[in-house]
Amino acid sequence: MLWRERYSFRFRAAVVLLLPLLAVGIISGLLWWAAEKTDRIAASRQEQFIDFAVSQLRIQVAHSQESSTVWDEAVRAVEDPPRLEWIDANLGSWMHRYFRLDALFVLKPDRTPIYAFDDGAIREPTRFDRVAGAARPLLDRLQNRLRRNDTEGISDEMLSIGESDFAIVEGHPSVVSVKPVLSDTGAVTPKPGTEALHIAVRYLDSDFLDMLEQKYLVEDVQFQRKDLKGYSSSPLASEDGMSIGYLVWKPFQPGRAIFRQVMPSLIVCGLMFMAILLVLMNVLEGRSARLDVSEQALSFARSHDPVTGLPNRSQMEMALAARNDDFDVLYLDIDDFKSVTDALSLRQSEAILVEAGRRLSQLGEVYHLDSDRFILILASRTEAALRDLCERILAKIRQPLHVDSGMIALSASIGVAKALKGLVSAEEAIRRADIALYHAKAAGKGRYALFGEHMEALLQERRSLEADLRLALNSGDQFLVLYQPVFAIDGVTIVGAEALVRWRHPEKGMIAPDRFIPIAEETGGITRLGEIVLEQACLNALAWDGLVLAVNASAIELSGPRYVSMVQQTLKRTGFPAERLEIELTETALMKSDDALTTNIGALRGMGVKVALDDFGIGYSSLARLQQLPVDRLKIDKLFVDDLGADPAAEEFLATIIKLARSKGLSTTAEGIERAEQLDVLRRLGSDSLQGYLLGKPMPANAVEQLILKN
Template sequence: MRFSVGSTAVFKSMLPLVVAMTLMGGIYLAVHWSTQQSDAVAVARQQQLIELVISKMQYSIAHDQESVTVWDDAVRTISQEWDREWVDSNLGSWMHSYFRHDGAFVVSPDRKPLYAFLVGEANEQNAFRNIVPEAMPLIARLQKRLAEGDEAGTSEQVLSIGESDLVRLGGRPAIVSVKPIVSDTGNIQQEPGGEFLHVAVRFLDGDFLTRLGADYVFEDVRFSVVPNLGQERSYAPIVSSSGETVGYFSWLPFRPGADVAKATAPVLLVAAFCLFALTGVLSMILRKRSRRLQQSQAELNHLALHDPLTGLANRASFNQLLARVVAASTADQTNALLYLDLDRFKQVNDTLGHPVGDRLMIEVAKRLKETAGAAAVISRIGGDEFTIVVEHARQDEVEKLCDSLIAAIRRPFEIDGQPVLIGLSIGVAVAKGNAADPVEITRKADIALYHAKTSGRNRYAIFGPHMDELIRTRRDLEQDLRAALEAGNQLEVFYQPVYSAASHEISSLEALIRWRHPNKGGIAPEVFVPLAETSGLIDRLGAFVLKEACSTAREFPDLDIAVNVSAVELGQRHYAAQVFSLLRQFGIEPSRLELEITETALLDEAGVCEKNITALREFGVKFALDDFGTGFSSFGRLQRLEVDRIKIDRSFVQAFDRPGGGVAIVQSIVGVAHAKGLRTTAEGVETEEQSEILRNLGCDELQGFHLAEPMSKNSLRERLGAERAQRTSS
C-alpha cells in the first residue's frame, strides 16, 4: 500500500496524539486494575472478619452458659427443689440482661420444657415451640454423647461438653447452644444422658448487627435469606455445621480503590496534557491510600488480638505467644507462665457498678505493666484473669516478680476519690525446652492458681506434682471438717479482747473459730470457713461458734461479745430464729450480742439477709460492718447501712507510717461514722504509736496484737482475773 504526502503528514501529526492516548490508556488500565485489586483485598478481609466475629460469638455463648450450668445449686434447684423464680434469676432472663442472650430454656431429660424465655414472646409454650425444630437435633446429639460418657469441651475457652450450631429461627439467623446442667464439685451424682439441659439462643440480626457495624466499621450491614440486595454489596454466608447456608450478611463494602479512582479521575481528565506530572501525583495518592489501608488492617488485627478495655493482648494472642515461645526455646531454656486472678473484684463490680469496675481494671493493667516491665507480655484472658510469660526464667526472679505484682495490686486504688482495695493470687508453671505442651503449661498454672487461692489468697504458688491431687485433698479436708463437727473436740473458740480507746479497759470480746486437726495441726480459718460455705457446713460451724460465744457471755456478764457471720449463713431463712433460741437458752440480753457482717451480706437479691438483719435488730441484737474499706465499701453506701458499728480494716492502720498512708482515710471514716451515730473499732493495732494516733482521731475501740492476741477461754479467765486484781489494788 502506498501513502500520499498528505496522508503521511496527517499520520505524523496524529502520532503524538496516538502515543499520548496509548499512554493514557495504559495508565487508565493500570489504575482500573489496581482499583479492583485493592477493593477485592478489602472485601475479602471484611468477609474474614465477619466469619471470625461469628465464630467468637458462638464460643462466647457456650462460655457464658458454663457460668451457670456447671453449678451444684442449679442441679439441686431444677431436679429437687424446683423454684421458677430462682431459675429465671439465674438461668433465664438474667442471661439476657447480663450476657445479651435472646433466649434461655431449661429442658428435662425427656426433652420437655421446664422453663422458657424468649425476647418478644410472653407465652412460654410458644417460645419453646419456636426453637424446637432447630434445637431438638442438638439436644438429641448432646444426650447421646453424654450417655456414651463423652465429657470433652469444644475449645480452650469452652471446657464442658455441649452442642452449638448456626440456624434460622422464624426467618432470623441465630446461634443455638445446648449445655448440660451439671455439678461443679462432683458431689451430686447424675446419670449420664439423664442431665437437665440448658438451651441458649442469640439472634444474629437486630442489635447484634448494630454493634457489629459500630465496633468493626461495617456500613449498612443487614441480614437476608438470599443474596439479592444488590450487586454493589458484599456478602458473607452463614453456614451451619452440616454445611447448610442459613442466610447471608451483606454490607456496603469498604472500597479504597474506588475512592482512589473517584479522587483521581478529574485530575486525569483535566491534566491529560501533563502526563508525567500526573503520574507522579497519582503515585503519591496511591501510596497514601495504601498506607491508610495498611493502618486500617493493623487496627483490625490489633482489635482481633487485644483486649479493647485495657489494650493488653487477649486470649488468642496469648495462646499464639506461648506457642511461639515454647517452639523457639532451646533444650536447656526455662520459661515460666504466671496465671493471675484478682481477689474481691466481683464485689467491686456488684457494689460500685461496672463502670467503676472497668476503670479499676484499666488501673490494674497499668500497674501490672509498670511492675512487670516493658519487656513482659501481659495478656487479659478473662474478666479478671491475666497471664504473663517469662522467658529464660530463674526461680528466684519469678518469685521476686510474683511478690512485686502482689504488693502492687494490694496498694489501694483511688477511683473518684474513693479508696478501693483488691488482692491478687498467682499460679506459676515452669517448663523447660521446646518439647513442652503449651496447653499442659496453662493447665498446671491454673491448678497452681487454685492452690494459691485456697491457701488464703494474696499469694502465689508454683506448680508441683502434688498439686494434681489438689481436688482430692480438698475433698479429704471437707470430710475431716465434717468429722471435726461430729467429734466436737477439734474445734475451739478463741476470744480477742476489744479495748476502749478512752479507758484502756476491755469493753467486749470477738469470738474467733480455731481448728486443731489431729494430723495436720492448726488449719487457718481462711481455708476451712470458705470450704464450709461451699460444702453446706457453714450452718453447723456458725451454730457451734454462736453457742460457745453465748456460753462465754453468760460467764462474763459485764462484757459484750461479737461473732462473725458469713453471708451464706445469714442468707438462711431460719438464721434469726436460731439466734433467738440460743439467746433465750443461755439467758443473754440481745443487746450484748453483736454480729459482724461484710457488705457481701447486703447484696442478697432474694432479700433473706436483709429480713434476718431487720428481725434481729428489732429484737435488740447489734450489727457491725467488718473490714470496712476493703475493696468495695464506700462512704455513700455507709449512709444507707443499718449497722451500729464500723470496723476499720487493718490495712489502713498499717499504712500510717507510709507517705500518703491511711491517717486521712481513717479520719474520714471516723467522721462519717460518728455523724451517723455509729461507733468505730480499729483492727490490727500493733504498736503504741498506732494506738495513740487512733485515739487522737476519735476512734472508740481498739483491737490488735499490741493490746491482746486471740486466746482460749482459760487464758481469758486468767487475763480478766489479773486485770481485775490490778484495778482493785490500784
C-alpha cells in the first residue's frame, strides 16, 4: 500500500510538474500566433496610413495652388505682357517656400511657358520641357473640361477644376497638378479654354518621406522602382495604370518584439511555478476561485445593466475611448415604452428589455444606456448598408414578443451618425445620433434617420434654450424648487427633504432638469443655478424644525473658489442652521483628483454642513478615496433597489453596501423605493433612511409643511 501511495503521489506530482511545461508550450504557441496576427494587422494599418498620406498629398497640392490661382489679380498678372515679379511672388517662389512645392510653371493658353521655378530658383521658361511629357495628358484633359464648362469636382473645399496624377519627373516620383488661373469675383473672365495654366510638382522622394517617418512612425521609408523583399510597400501608379514605383518601408512588427521580450520571463515563471505549485496548489486554487467570482460579479455589476446584462454607459465610454478608427453610432429608443408597459408587471417589462437587447446583440456591439434606450457601435459602412441594417433592426424589433398576458408588438426609432477619426469625435457622433433619433420620432416613430445638415434646426433649438437659460439665470425667478421627503426606517416619520429644481419657461412650460442642467454645466451657469436653488431652499426649509435639507452640487460647483463663501453667505442671509444642511455630490465628482474639491468639502464639514455621496455604487469609488475625502452619508442608487424582493443577489449586494457604510461610520439612505416589498427588505437590512415615490413624490414647500404637521 505504501508503494502505491508513493507511486500515486509521484504520479500526481509528475502531472502537476508537467502542467507548467505544457502551459508554457501552449502559451508560447498562442503568443507566436497572436504575434504573427498582430504583425499582419500592424502592417495592414501602416499600408492604409501611407496610402492615405499619398492621396492626401495629391489633394493638398491642388489646394495649395488655389491659394493664388483663383484671384482676379492673378488673371491680370498672366496677361500679355506678364508681370513676372508678381507671378514669382505669388505663383512661384512663395508657393515653394510656404507649401514646399518643388517645381512651379505658368503657361499661356497655347501652352507657351512664361514662368518657371525649379531647384529652388527662378529658371528659364524652357525649363518646362522637363515636365512637359508628364503634364501633357493633364493639360489636354483640363483644357477640354474648361472648353466644356465642366464643373465636376468643384465644392466648398475645391474652388476650381483641375487635373493631377503621379508621374516620374527627372527621376523623381512626383505629384503633378494643373490648375487654371481664374477670377475669384467674376470681374475678369477669359473665354472658356483660353485660361492661363498653373502647374505644380511635388516630389515624393524628398522631405515627404521624412514626414511619413515622423508622422506615421514608419521606419526607413524610401522610393524604389521595384518592390523589395522583406519590406512593406505601397504601389504608385498613374491614372492610365502605368506603374511609377513603390514606397517601401521596414514593417512594424510589435508582435514579434513582444514575443522576444516575454518568452524569457515566461520560461522563468514556468520554472518557478513548478517549484511552488505542489505546496500552494490547493490553497491558491480555492482562494483564486473565490476571488475571481467576487471580482467578476462586482466588475460585471458596475459595467453592465442589471436588467439586460448588456454593457452600460460607463463601459461604452471606456470602449469608445480606446477606439482609433471610424465607426457608426446607432441610437435606438423603443417607442412608447412606458405606455406599452403600464399594464405589465415589473418582471414583464424587464423581459421586454431583455428580449430587445438580445435581438440587437445579434447585429452588433450593443450598450444599454437607460430605460428603453440602446446604442449600437458598428464598423463604418456605406449609407446604403446603414439603411439596410436599420431596416433589419426595425423588422427585428417589430417581431411580436410573447409575455404572460399575450403577444406584444413593439416598434423602435433609430438615429444614425458617423464618428470620423480626427473630424467627428465619439461624443459628437453620439450627440448627432441623439438628434437624429429625435428627428426620427418626430417623423412618426418606427423609423430611422441619418444625421444630416437638415437637422441643424434641432441644434438651433438647443442654442435657443441655452440663450433662454442665461436670461432665466439672470432674473432668477423662473426656477421652482420642489422637495422629495426623506423618511426614517419606519417609512412614516419625515427626517429630511431633498431640493429638486424645475424650470418654468414662460413660453415652453415646465422643462425637465435633464434638459437644462447639462447646458448649465457646459456654459458655466451651474454656479448661478446652485446659488438660486440653495437660497430658495434655505428660505423654504427654515421653518421645518429639525429636518435635514439636502441640496445637490455638481463637481464644477464644489471645485469653484467661491463655493464655500457662497454657502456661508447664504446661510447667514437666510438664517438657516449649517448643521441642518446636507450637500449631495455624485460618486463621479468624488473620484476627481481635485485639490480644490477636497479643500472645499473639508471647509464645508468644518462649518457643520454635512456631505452625502449620491448615486453610490454606480461609479468607481474606492475605500481609500472615501478615507481621503470623508462624507457623512451614502445614498444608495435606485439601480440597486429596483430588484429587491425579486433577486436574492440584489439583497446580498445591498447588505454589503450597508455594512460597508456602518464600518466607516456613515449613515445610509436608500433611493428609488417604489414597491412595498422593497420597503420591507430595506427595513430588514437596516437602512437608516428611505426615499422614493412609494413614500413621497417631489412636492412644493407648502406640501412638505402639511406632511410635517401630519407626522
